[in-house]
Amino acid sequence: MRFNLFRQLDGAESGGTAATSPLLAPPHAAHQEPTGPIKIQTRDVSVFYGDKQALFDVSVDIPDKAVTAFIGPSGCGKSSFLRCLNRMNDTIPIARVKGSIRMDGEDIYDKALDPVLLRARVGMVFQKPNPFPKSIFENVAYGPRIHGLTENKTELADRVEQSLKRAGLWAEVADRLDAAATGLSGGQQQRLVIARAIAVEPEVILMDEPCSALDPIATAKIEELMDELREEYCLVIVTHSMAQAARVSQRTAFFHMGELVEFDDTETIFQNPRDKRTLDYITGRFG
Numbered sequence: 001m002r003f004n005l006f007r008q009l010d011g012a013e014s015g016g017t018a019a020t021s022p023l024l025a026p027p028h029a030a031h032q033e034p035t036g037p038i039k040i041q042t043r044d045v046s047v048f049y050g051d052k053q054a055l056f057d058v059s060v061d062i063p064d065k066a067v068t069a070f071i072g073p074s075g076c077g078k079s080s081f082l083r084c085l086n087r088m089n090d091t092i093p094i095a096r097v098k099g100s101i102r103m104d105g106e107d108i109y110d111k112a113l114d115p116v117l118l119r120a121r122v123g124m125v126f127q128k129p130n131p132f133p134k135s136i137f138e139n140v141a142y143g144p145r146i147h148g149l150t151e152n153k154t155e156l157a158d159r160v161e162q163s164l165k166r167a168g169l170w171a172e173v174a175d176r177l178d179a180a181a182t183g184l185s186g187g188q189q190q191r192l193v194i195a196r197a198i199a200v201e202p203e204v205i206l207m208d209e210p211c212s213a214l215d216p217i218a219t220a221k222i223e224e225l226m227d228e229l230r231e232e233y234c235l236v237i238v239t240h241s242m243a244q245a246a247r248v249s250q251r252t253a254f255f256h257m258g259e260l261v262e263f264d265d266t267e268t269i270f271q272n273p274r275d276k277r278t279l280d281y282i283t284g285r286f287g
């Protein structure tokens, strides 16, 4: 089953050839970089919505300092599984999660653990940028303020600046921090939301189709940012773009009908998948 999809995917998904695509894979092969130790370990995780089971016994070891991509056809359970990792499913009344999820060995479903604090440690970025209807500064300052992470105004301002720099947005907004965040472009708003997540010093950043509402240039900036952020964080992304998974991730999990079919190095998934369903999906035979 060995073949190379990376180049074909670039050309196919950007509507051009690999040579002319603004979404060219970075010169280094991100998928070949080493990763950190296991950050999140899931065992037999199932998700139910009422009587309907959406996810079946998912066990994965997600590494630190790496991007892990979840791919698979619509409705296969990628987002449901992603939401387990910071207990966002708790906010859906009919959702129920079974199985075990440990972060650095700690059970994140332990009753003594405050889900609000967990969500600061495991930040989340959604498909549609969702800045608060406040200023750019206030969007980033909000988290450190409510979590009491800074001592005074200077420290808070420093943290806002550092977070915006980390998210690659500082140069574009430094002179208008008091302007409404909703006035930023979609790509800038998405980087602002990432700065907001970074400001509370997360360990993990979850991204649910973070580029699907963005144009190719804004997408390329977010992908570049992911590549930088993985040096410090554990990143997990859900994406419909196989080219994106191939470009930015070191590990890829392929889901199908609520089942984790295959989880491996991104290169293996795209060049030498073990399961025929993975091969059929990445070659566009279904999805």
Ligand SMILES: Nc1ncnc2c1ncn2[C@@H]1O[C@H](COP(=O)(O)OP(=O)(O)OP(=O)(O)O)[C@@H](O)[C@H]1O
Binding pocket: 049, 054, 072, 073, 074, 075, 076, 077, 078, 079, 080, 081, 092, 094
């Ligand atoms: N809040 C909910 N209430 C009821 N059913 C849900 C809910 N969220 C998801 N589901 C169901 O769970 C299954 C998996 O959905 P999920 O959104 O996790 O899949 P997905 O792979 O992320 O899909 P997509 O790529 O389309 O976003 C689907 O059958 C979906 O209808």
